[in-house]
Amino acid sequence: MNLKQFLKPDWRKIVLTIILSLIVYFFLWFNNIACVREMMTGHCMGASRKLEDIFIRYLQPQNFLAILILWYLFSCLITWIYDKVKKKS
Numbered sequence: 001m002n003l004k005q006f007l008k009p010d011w012r013k014i015v016l017t018i019i020l021s022l023i024v025y026f027f028l029w030f031n032n033i034a035c036v037r038e039m040m041t042g043h044c045m046g047a048s049r050k051l052e053d054i055f056i057r058y059l060q061p062q063n064f065l066a067i068l069i070l071w072y073l074f075s076c077l078i079t080w081i082y083d084k085v086k087k088k089s
Helices: 003-007 011-041 046-058 061-088
Strands: none
Touching: 003 061, 011 061
C-alpha cells in the first residue's frame, strides 16, 4: 500500500474520524460541565481546569482543523491495520 492509497478517503475513514472527534469533544464537554458544577461549590480540581483550557483550545478554528487532520490520520492507521489483520485471516 502506498501513501496515496493510505490517505485516500473512503467511508470508513471518514466515519471513524467523525466518531473519534465526537467522542473527544463530548468527553471534554461533559468534563467541563462537571468542573463548572464543582466551581459553584468552590472545589474545582486542577485537572478539571486544565481540561477546560483544552476544551477552549479545541474549539478554536485553526486548532480544530489541525486536530481533525490528526484524527483522520489516526483513522487511516486504524483502517490500514484492520485491513492487514483481515487479509491475514
